[in-house]
Amino acid sequence: MRGYTRASALGPIADFVETRGGSITRVFQRADLPVGLLDSRDQPLPLKDQFNVLSEAGREIGEPFFGAALGRLVSMEKLSAFGIWVSCAATLEGAIDRSNRGLNRYLQTGTVLEFNVIGKTARWSIEFLDPGADGRFQNELLGVSYLIDGVRHFAGSKWSPALIRSTCVGSKQAAALEKVFQAPVLHGCKVTAVEFDASLISAVGCRHPVVETSVDYILPPVSGYREEVKTLLAIALLEGPPKIDWIASKLDTSRRSLQRSLVSEACSYSMLLDEMRKDRALTLLRSTDHNVTDIALQLGYSDGAHFTRAFRRWTGTAPLRYRNAKVAL
Known part of the structure; x- marks a missing residue:
């Protein structure tokens, strides 16, 4: 299954690369994409090309866990009108529901969000179905970062995940990611996910208020x-x-x-x-x-x-x- 996303999902990648001495123009050249995509936030593009941009950006600045490092700066409410719509839900449970229902319709196809409560633990996962391999791991790190920010919007700025499930390989990679995420990381998982206390699902928004907006654009279905x-x-x-x-x-x-x-x-x-x-x-x-x-x-x-x-x-x-x-x- 070939997935598509919107250019807005690339996040603050340009500033992140260039403040660390890299060239975003070089990144896009190596990914064989026009840098003008950064100014065309609603433009759909193949998900595998987002993978490639993240991979090339990591090489550009020498950051092996680029998706996680970039993820520290991301904000769900800045992720186009879709992110604002999610952040304006009355509770965390409502935000998760909006994300899971709306992601494939408004922001990104070829991606599955799932939410489960197991005893006292809530688990929110993200999985990419696109066969593209290069940069996929970086995109998983960026994707779970958006989930973490989505929870933090309701749980408070000092909240940290109880556990991050990652597809990373071995305890060495997990330890490196723990330093970036400031949270425990379990390696070798099939699907990337964030775990937290299930009691938080009834939490209301804690950050500065955002203005509710309608999501009036639909990601065009790709068939043929x-x-x-x-x-x-x-x-x-x-x-x-x-x-x-x-x-x-x-x-x-x-x-x-x-x-x-x-x-x-x-x-x-x-x-x-x-x-x-x-x-x-x-x-x-x-x-x-x-x-x-x-x-x-x-x-x-x-x-x-x-x-x-x-x-x-x-x-x-x-x-x-x-x-x-x-x-x-």
């Missing part, structure tokens, strides 16, 4: 290559003209196999790129004051003339005439 290609095209356009070979590599397939798969879904790469450019062009002309040349470059065209010809083909009119007509309405 057509939707996956459209998602990756949106990412590629953050940096320049999209290339089919890059799209194919992100989908772990060859260019020819991708083309054949798209034909079987009654479409083609060029058709999907054309649709994406058209939709984005209409949005930019309606909602921004960017000039035609800037919009052309954002859509991967070499100049305004090529974009204008494409726009006339889509709509039968010139870009500025379209914008002026919309403004007049």
Whole structure:
């Protein structure tokens, strides 16, 4: 199962890397992603690419447990509108329920959250189903950090987990993680989880209040290559003209196999790129004051003339005439 997440789930990674002397631009280059993703918080991206960013960030600053180190800075309520919605629950039990119900719908697919009470112990776990391997462990450390922060929002700033279950290997890794998390760590577990006193589930929020917000965006379901290609095209356009070979590599397939798969879904790469450019062009002309040349470059065209010809083909009119007509309405 190939999971997708939102760029907002990367957390404060850029500041974390650069305050430690690293280059976030280098990190994204090695992960083969446009750094513009950091400014596109709601943009979906393959979960395995988040794994890769975390892995490369750890190498960049020489931090073997990068996900846990970054996790000390994360805050559930800053995790886009989804995090605010979770943090505004009346009790910890309500926040856990919102997280478990809403994660796959609003923030991240290919991920399972489970909550169980065993006697006097509550266990909240996170598991990634995506087959991507590189950086997966770092993402588990970051994921459990969000769970810890979610509990701390209700239990108080001085609260610490009774136990963290980790997939780390051996007592040496567990001991190193205990120093980062400031909590006991059990190694060799099948699923990453945080354990705490079950009586806390009725706790109410203890940190500064956050303003309730609705989560009005839904993570698009990915079924078939057509939707996956459209998602990756949106990412590629953050940096320049999209290339089919890059799209194919992100989908772990060859260019020819991708083309054949798209034909079987009654479409083609060029058709999907054309649709994406058209939709984005209409949005930019309606909602921004960017000039035609800037919009052309954002859509991967070499100049305004090529974009204008494409726009006339889509709509039968010139870009500025379209914008002026919309403004007049």
